Amino acid sequence: MDAVLVENLVKRYGDVVALDGISFSVAGGEIFGLLGPNGAGKTTTIKILTGLTRPTSGRALVAGFDVVKETREVKRRIGWISSEIIVDDELTALENLEIQARLHGVSNWRERALQLLRYFGLADAANRPVGKFSTGMRKRLEVAMALLHGPEILFMDEPTVGLDVGARLGFWEVVRQINREFGVAVLLTTHYMEEAEELCRRVAVINKGKIAAVGTPDELKAKYGVDVIELEVEKPVDVSRLTPFGEVAAQDGKVLVKTRRAEEVLADVVKAVDGVKSVKIKKSSLDTVFINLTGASIEGEQTDLRKIYMRVRRARR
Amino acid sequence: MIAQLYALYKREVLKLFRSRYMWLMIIAQPVMWIIFFGNSLAGLPSAFLTQFLGVGSYLSYMLPGMVSITVMTTGMFSSMSLVFDRRMGYLKRVLATPTPKAAVFLAKALGAATRGLLTVPVILAVGALLGVHYSINPASLLLWVAALVAAGVGFAGLFTALTVNTSDFHAPGVVNNFITMPLMFTSTALFPRQFFPEWLRAISAVNPLTYLTELGRDAVTYGTPPDATAFIYLAAFSAAATAAALVIVERLLTAD
Known part of the structure; x- marks a missing residue:
């Protein structure tokens, strides 16, 4: 069974068409990347798949359940990691995990929470307020929170934004490990080509609410690079x-x-x-595929400016 | 639902108890009210006060009113906390789990009610320190406490429902003012009904804050038996406000 199946999904916000009939599927146990510039519709897709918003039309199944008609069943089976790190700074790592576990109705949460803290190298910090954590530690805590209830599918929305190079490499390793060891399917969005190439078995390039291409990174490079x-x-x-x-x-x-x-x-x-x-x-690299498919500029300087601008916008939010 | 409500309520309480400023507020606000406002009629002859207030000290008359006002205004923290959670993205985290929206709202309302109730013993203790003599009727006291819990949730529900869909930090304060100020001044929380013109009396007679205050006066000012009608009125108000809030939250609460 597909972990995610999306058919002709449309989402309109008033006159703005955020998703213009996209279709794709993520196989069980697969790491799948949704690649596209900001505003392409990546976050909207994740919000629909996690039940945070309803599609205007079209159909989406997650773990075999309809995201509109069986939202609660979907939510039981997914983990969600945001681009901005969302944890309670006043609470300790263990308390953050406890609340997340209870929201998912996990009864033996303490045992699982301690296991995950050890797994992510946070055991020593279990009882410290999260506000004192480094960004990398907070990210790992967020991943631990997403895994507490043993989800079948993890949704990661621009998961490495704001991480330094070391933390980013570490995070990639974590994603590969949890995919391998827990058999969790991962759907991640990113606008870092490198990230998609490193992690994803298959990638969909999305632009202006439409899927421009789907395939393995190699396929895409051969075809559109x-x-x-x-x-x-x-x-x-x-x-x-x-x-x-x-x-x-x-x-x-x-x-x-x-x-x-x-x-x-x-x-x-x-x-x-x-x-x-x-x-x-x-x-040819996914970079050039991306540029080719999304019509982004090929001048390096402009791409850098875009990145800076995107970072500024994110910081402001 | 219960597990999730427990989790989110625990979160509210933990955050509340860890905030030094919250404790400062809980202690400082009643002290200032009592010392500055509570003494504002202290120069009047005791006979006058007894005639109009039924008790010889304005402070002792006012304290239950102050408790009512505090429990009502702290309801605002429920809506503020929800706006804050939306702004910080926490609401997305919660709504991406199988948590019912009702649990999200009830945790906020109970959190605010808890905060309001924490002020009650502080107010009464500061009053006692300043020489207020309480005449306590145990049955009325029990009913008052129940009424305070109900009103705390009810008012929090009212405020939260009105700002359920906004991420504007200013909204709770503004909405709060439009509701709490008129309710405060048209109730008997601060002054007796005999002082009011007819139209103000009419409003105060339907104002839930009046009933909450009078229940408090029965309990600790006059030491008179409980007024079941007042309690029923207040309970009905709180139930209606909470029910309306639940409906509105279910319909309108979104992650961002």
Whole structure:
């Protein structure tokens, strides 16, 4: 049975169409990634699947139960991890776990809670107020809270936002472990390509409320990936001489050429331009798939700005 | 439902008890009311006070009224706490579990009622320290305590229902003012009915705060037997407010 089955899901907020008829499925025990820029509909999808909001139309089954008609059965079987860390700072780790366990009607909660705290390396901090925890520790506590009742499916909404590199790598390992050891299916959303590539068996790229592509990272790279040739040039170039090789963008002494097989055309590209100072090839990656499918800019600076902007927005919320 | 209500109520109480400011408020607010407002009529002749208040000290007359006002206004913390939980995302955490919305609301209302009730012994103790002599009727006292619990939940329900869908921090304070101020001044919590013009008397006669206060006066000011009618009126008000809140919460409470 599929852990998640989504059929033609639509969600409108007034005039705004957040989800425009998406369909996908997550197999039992699979780690599945929903990849897309902010506002693509990732969080809306998670909110529908966790029963926090109702779809306008379409159907979604989680663990075989309908999210609209059998919401409570769905909620019994899922764990949810938010992008912002939501724990009670005034309470201790154990108290946070106790409340979460009782909300799920777990009776032998103390035993399970202590097990999970040990598993996540938080045993020493069990009786300390969570407000004093580092972000990484809080995240691990949140994961422990999501696992207390032995869910079949974990929903993680941008789970590594705000974590440092070490904590992020650690978190990936945790996700892989719980997937392997507890057999939990994971549906995570992210806009970090690297994360999707590291963790997910399959990925759906979502953009403006529509699924642009579904497949394994390798499949997507083969199908939608592009190589980017980046030339540093001395003087402005005649773009029309490069267009036979692919889509071209020129800016600030740099020329970017999107092409399918960078190595094969590289020599010709360089020959077509006078005064090349340096050449760089960015091979096809989920990054370029993402850019290709979502129409995001190929200029690195702009992507960085987007990330900063997104971070600022998140901090403000 | 019970397990989840217990969990969320425990959360409210733990957070409440760990806040130093909350304790400061619980202790400082009654002290200020009693010392500054409680003495505002102390210069009047005792005979006048006895004639109009039925007791020779305004402080002793006012204390049950103050208890009523406190229990009513602390109801606001229920709606504030809910707004806060929505803002912090905690409501999403709760509503992604099989927890009924009713449990979310009842935990808030009971938490606020608990907070209000904690003030009651403080008020009475400060009153005693300042020389208030209590005439206690045990049966009335029991009924009063029951009425305070009911009113605490009822008022919390009223406030929470009115701000069930907002994440605006200002909403609870504003809504609170529109309800608590008129209820306070149109009840007999602070002044006897004989002082009022006719129209104000008419309002005070249907104001639940009046009944809550008079139950308190029976219990600790006059030491008279309990007034069952007052209790029934108050219980009916609280039940209606809570029921209405449950319906509204079930319909309108959303995670964000």
